[in-house]
Amino acid sequence: MADTTQASPKDEKRAQRLAHQITAFAKSHGGSAEGQLAHIGRGTVRIALVGANGEWGTLVAPSQETGRRAVEIAGLTLQDDFDGELAAKVRTGPYEWKRMAGIQLGGPRNT
Template identity: 35%
Template sequence: MTEDAAVRTPATAPSDVVSSIRRFVAAEGGSAKAVLQPAGQAGVRVTLVGENGILGDRVVTDMATAEAVVDAVEGLETAEWDRDLTSVATVAPSHWRRMAGWVAGQKHFPRARNRKIVD
């Protein structure tokens, strides 16, 4: 396939991703913003910020697919991380714990590897 043919072929939005994002948008009052962020070999992360500030995300294969998902969901618009969007985003305590991973429940931490630089 040539580059011209690849450019002309429209991407299709995966139905499972579209349905889960539609449920998210409906739960958030009918509208949400999507920030499309390339994530290397994993694809493109579609980070959702609802009207109430709740966060959600899905990962798709490429940017064209991410744009097709945004086009397929009514009430979803593309946005960038700016002051207005970040001030609306509300991260729940359970989300912080999930992002922290194994560190979340620790009481003692190893010494920093760059301690000599920091001290």
């Protein structure tokens, strides 16, 4: 049986806006990107993005459906998990290392 529910115009507009941001991220980080969707609470979904150059970022969609629609519109390749191959592509810089180590290395506190 086919799903006959249609997204509201507001949800479609949100998906279009997110797709535009995904496309812009990919374009400015090596021409392509991969991603992963993860539920983060109260129906919201994190779209984790990893560009071809290893740069990464995240976007938040108000629902699973909106996130999936945005990814579909943008043509983003999705991975099941943010580990293994996808995590290995992430390039971290000094800022991330300082934030991850924080107190242990005398860097800024994670507050």
